[in-house]
Amino acid sequence: MKYYLLLMMAIVLVLSILVLMIKRRNRITTRSLSTKYTDFISVTAMVVGGIVLMDSLFGGITPLQADDSLTKILQIMVPVMLILFLVFYTYLAVSKNSNITNDERTEFSFTKSARNALLATNIAFFCFLVGSNTLSLARSTIIIILACGYFVFLGSAVFYYYWKV
Amino acid sequence: MKSYLILNVALVFVFSFFQWLIIRNRKNRPFIRQKHVDYLTNYAGISLASVLGYLLWGGNETPFRSGDALINILQSVFFISIIIGVIFIIFLAVNNNSNIGSDERTELIDTKTARNMLLATNVALFVFLVGSNNMTLSRSDLIIILACGLFTGVGSWLFYYFRKP
Numbered sequence: 001m002k003y004y005l006l007l008m009m010a011i012v013l014v015l016s017i018l019v020l021m022i023k024r025r026n027r028i029t030t031r032s033l034s035t036k037y038t039d040f041i042s043v044t045a046m047v048v049g050g051i052v053l054m055d056s057l058f059g060g061i062t063p064l065q066a067d068d069s070l071t072k073i074l075q076i077m078v079p080v081m082l083i084l085f086l087v088f089y090t091y092l093a094v095s096k097n098s099n100i101t102n103d104e105r106t107e108f109s110f111t112k113s114a115r116n117a118l119l120a121t122n123i124a125f126f127c128f129l130v131g132s133n134t135l136s137l138a139r140s141t142i143i144i145i146l147a148c149g150y151f152v153f154l155g156s157a158v159f160y161y162y163w164k165v
Numbered sequence: 166m167k168s169y170l171i172l173n174v175a176l177v178f179v180f181s182f183f184q185w186l187i188i189r190n191r192k193n194r195p196f197i198r199q200k201h202v203d204y205l206t207n208y209a210g211i212s213l214a215s216v217l218g219y220l221l222w223g224g225n226e227t228p229f230r231s232g233d234a235l236i237n238i239l240q241s242v243f244f245i246s247i248i249i250g251v252i253f254i255i256f257l258a259v260n261n262n263s264n265i266g267s268d269e270r271t272e273l274i275d276t277k278t279a280r281n282m283l284l285a286t287n288v289a290l291f292v293f294l295v296g297s298n299n300m301t302l303s304r305s306d307l308i309i310i311l312a313c314g315l316f317t318g319v320g321s322w323l324f325y326y327f328r329k330p
Contacts, residue, residue: 039280041280041281041284042280042283042284044284045280045283045284045287046287048284048287048288048290048291049283049287049290051291052287052290052291052294055294056294056300108273108276111273111276111277111280112276114279114280114283114284115203115205115206115209115276115279115280115283116205117283118206118209118279118280118282118283118286118314119205119206119208119209119212119279121283121286122209122212122213122216123212125212125213125216125311126212126215126216129216129219129220130171134304135220135223135304135307136301136302136303136304136307137301137302137307138301139299139300139301142290142294142300142301142302146290149283
């Protein structure tokens with residue numbers, strides 16, 4: 001399963017390089033696909049976080065606890081949310097009729113979304129450590145903590161996109 | 166020891182209340198420049214430091230592993246960093262002759278610092294989960310992961326503070 005993780009990282013890196021190469025050749029003419037105002041550090045942080053979350057959700061050999069109904073719900077919700085977000089982002093990228101243009105505030109919206117994700121992750125860490133007796137985190141707990149940050153990031157990105165900072 | 170964490174939450178609220186009082190009463194006095202501060206990043210940092218402090222010193226019922234020399238070093242470094250950080254913040258607050266002013270970029274410094282902290286935390290989580298067979302994080306793992314984020318945050322903040330973005 002570790003190969004699965006490394007393979008995903010390789011795919012993400014190759015896709016990133018491809019995007020940069022295509023952009024250099026000026027083949028992308030749609031303004032929405034412009035990568036000029038993208039905060040790559042925030043995007044990389046969330047891609048890495050997403051890979052860890054996916055691996056925790058589907059890749060582990062450790063079985064989930066018997067009463068992990070929340071984790072089972074997250075196993076369905078996270079891919080659905082991710083697909084919806086990708087569809088939404090693709091629609092924005094190919095839609096030429098969008099009234100919302102990209103500028104410096106687009107970059108800030110990514111940065112602020114990452115900040116909100118960090119706050120949510122840290123608060124989730126805090127809450128789970130209050131309830132933990134062993135000071136260690138099980139697979140289900142890691143999933144919930146990472147999912148908190150991930151959902152906050154996706155929600156913040158959409159929020160800031162329509163209500164520019 | 167749960168009372169320690171609850172006390173931390175109470176301290177955060179008291180701290181926020183005093184910040185609000187300072188802003189309300191010192192709008193025209195540059196004694197403590199509070200206008201361009203990203204409060205969400207501050208709360209994220211405070212909660213991270215609380216969790217890390219609890220993990221480092223709080224849970225005596227869960228002993229460290231025998232070979233945790235790194236954790237012992239982190240205990241000293243974290244304690245010294247907190248003292249130096251508090252002295253530095255007080256110096257900045259009372260020093261009216263600082264050549265480095267406060268403007269919109271100061272808020273951006275905090276936001277970018279939070280973004281870098283998120284990246285460091287997620288990369289550390291990725292590395293530890295790649296090396297983990299049972300998908301659990303022990304107390305020592307959590308300390309190293311959170312310390313990565315915290316030290317990245319301190320380094321980023323100092324870097325951006327002296328070289329404004």
